[in-house]
Amino acid sequence: MTTNKTRGNSAKSKGRDKDLEAFDNNKTDKTNARAEAVEAFISDFLKSSFWNNIEKAFFTKMIDDVKSGEIDGFTMDDFYFLLKINNTREAAERVKFELFLYFKELCIIAEQDAKQKDEKELILSFENYKKAVGIIGLTLPRGFSCKSLEELQEIKNGIEQANKEGKAYLHRNLFHYEPDHTKALETTAYYCEFLKRMDAYFYDNPVISHYLDKQRHIQNVKDQFRDELRSLDVYYSAKAAEAIDSGTLTQSICNYVMKNFADFLAEYEKTENDFRKSDK
Numbered sequence: 126m127t128t129n130k131t132r133g134n135s136a137k138s139k140g141r142d143k144d145l146e147a148f149d150n151n152k153t154d155k156t157n158a159r160a161e162a163v164e165a166f167i168s169d170f171l172k173s174s175f176w177n178n179i180e181k182a183f184f185t186k187m188i189d190d191v192k193s194g195e196i197d198g199f200t201m202d203d204f205y206f207l208l209k210i211n212n213t214r215e216a217a218e219r220v221k222f223e224l225f226l227y228f229k230e231l232c233i234i235a236e237q238d239a240k241q242k243d244e245k246e247l248i249l250s251f252e253n254y255k256k257a258v259g260i261i262g263l264t265l266p267r268g269f270s271c272k273s274l275e276e277l278q279e280i281k282n283g284i285e286q287a288n289k290e291g292k293a294y295l296h297r298n299l300f301h302y303e304p305d306h307t308k309a310l311e312t313t314a315y316y317c318e319f320l321k322r323m324d325a326y327f328y329d330n331p332v333i334s335h336y337l338d339k340q341r342h343i344q345n346v347k348d349q350f351r352d353e354l355r356s357l358d359v360y361y362s363a364k365a366a367e368a369i370d371s372g373t374l375t376q377s378i379c380n381y382v383m384k385n386f387a388d389f390l391a392e393y394e395k396t397e398n399d400f401r402k403s404d405k
Contacts, residue, residue, distance in 0.1 A: 163204050166211065170221050180232055183389050187381050199377040206368035210354065216361045223357070227350040227375070231382040234342055237335045239387030244332045251327050251336070258320065265316060266309035270300065273321075277314035281307065343383070347375050 167188055171181060191199050207224065211217045241248065271277050280294070284302050287294035293301040302310065327333050335342075351369060358365045 159205060160201065162208055163201050166204065166208055167201075169217075170224065173221055173225065175222065175225050179390065179393055180229055182393065183232065183382075183386060184228060186389065187378070187385075190381075196377070196381060198373065199381065203372065203374040203377060206365055206372050206374070207354075209365035209368060210357050210361055210363040212361055212363055216357065216363070219357055220354075223350060223353045227346065228378060228382065230346045231343070231379055232386050234335075234339065234346070235383050235386035236390060237331075238339065238383070239390065241332055241335055242387070247330070247332055248336055251333055254323055254327060261316065265313055268300075269306065269309045269313050271310045271314040272317045274314055274318055277310055280310055343379065347379060350375055 171185065176184075188201075190196055191201055207220050210220050271280060280296055280302055283294040283296065284304055284307065288304055293303050295301055354369045355366060357363070358369060
């Protein structure tokens with residue numbers, strides 16, 4: 126009796142083992158098919174006509190680094206949700222183009238960021254200027270308002286005329302000014318003129334603009350990429366909205382580009398220059 130039970134349990138165990146083996150094999154087949162689909166998508170993506178040599182080479186390097194496991198939390202499977210939208214030839218091309226635009230925009234930001242590193246002195250001057258503005262402002266004479274050299278000259282003329290008439294000059298800002306107020310007015314006018322010229326010098330500079338807008342710009346680029354994918358998802362009825370919102374691909378690509386593109390670009394340009402020299 127015990128022997129029959131043992132044999133029965135052994136047969137059941139073997140049956141379960143076969144079921145598990147079949148399940149594992151099926152799971153492996155699906156995993157392999159999924160990986161192959163992603164590989165095919167990336168391969169087609171790199172064959173697209175919109176690449177330039179530098180961006181294509183950098184994207185290829187990123188994929189190689191992902192495959193080798195060098196980037197924590199970034200795997201080839203992160204691209205899989207794009208294939209859900211990729212359900213017609215037209216959809217496939219539009220998905221690839223949006224991915225390309227996103228990647229290119231990040232490279233542009235990273236390149237500008239690299240140039241910014243060479244402008245440390247300018248950025249330091251800008252930060253010192255902002256501090257100086259506040260400190261100097263605290264030393265200005267109180268109770269006097271004069272925003273420009275033109276306004277200063279207007280007030281001086283008004284004071285002179287009012288003084289001839291034996292009275293104080295009432296400016297349009299409702300302040301009364303007398304001759305002994307001239308120095309204080311000159312100080313505030315020259316300060317405002319200094320601010321206007323320095324603001325124009327710094328804030329019109331693309332390096333400073335990038336310095337101030339970098340994080341906002343990056344977020345806008347990420348949001349635009351996700352928004353475009355959501356629109357494609359709705360248009361092609363792909364039902365990939367959850368994957369678009371919860372997926373890590375957008376942030377992973379951003380992290381990689383911002384961290385690595387500047388060094389890659391410098392090395393790429395150095396190699397190109399060395400090749401040209403050796404070819405002469």
